[in-house]
Amino acid sequence: MEPALQIGAEEIKTSDEYLEVSVETPVISGMNNTAAQLKINEHFKQVVQEQREELLTMAVENKRSAEEMDYPFHQYQLYARTGPYFENGKILSFYVDYYNYSGGAHGMTDRRTYNYDVVSGQALSLKDVFISGYDYKSRIDTAISGEISQNPDDFFAGEFGFKGIDLDHKYYLQNDALVLCFNQYEIAPYAAGIQEFRIPLQDFSKGLNPDLKLIN
Structure with a gap:
């Protein structure tokens, strides 16, 4: 019997004076095309890493400016959660919400959708x-x-x-x-x-x- 295609999550939680990270990175398993599966999973890791590095760079600079100008600095935040998924043996479809806070009145949520041909691994x-x-x-x-x-x-x-x-x-x-x-x-x-x-x-x-x- 072929393994069932499903989406799990790799949890990453860190926090320091600059940035709090609480993400659940999607991890796809059960695709017959294991090379495509690996590529897709690596993409999600890269998205989080890039956002993390960008926010950390901004936070370090903002905290330095806050200390020099004597105004409060608020820890930056990066959260990510995966929504429910649809899969019918032909297409895998789901979304990920990426939330980041980089100062100001509120943070922003970016909903990104992902749709893949489960045979080829190509984005649809x-x-x-x-x-x-x-x-x-x-x-x-x-x-x-x-x-x-x-x-x-x-x-x-x-x-x-x-x-x-x-x-x-x-x-x-x-x-x-x-x-x-x-x-x-x-x-x-x-x-x-x-x-x-x-x-x-x-x-x-x-x-x-x-x-x-x-x-x-």
């Missing part, structure tokens, strides 16, 4: 979910605009409002839905948080890539 963009030539953008734009219109006061308007998705907009999959994500400040105020729009896969039934077997 939004267009890969659909057959060639299918106008998925118009359907998604209409669905999102309709949902925003139900609660317009919760979103930015005019030049800062929703104008349509990018062709490679970030997404992840649930059992029966395509979920489009917008980070803080993209289309709504910070207090509104990360915005997600869940569209039933059945709405795209004629345009879905049959190789991914997303609906029966």
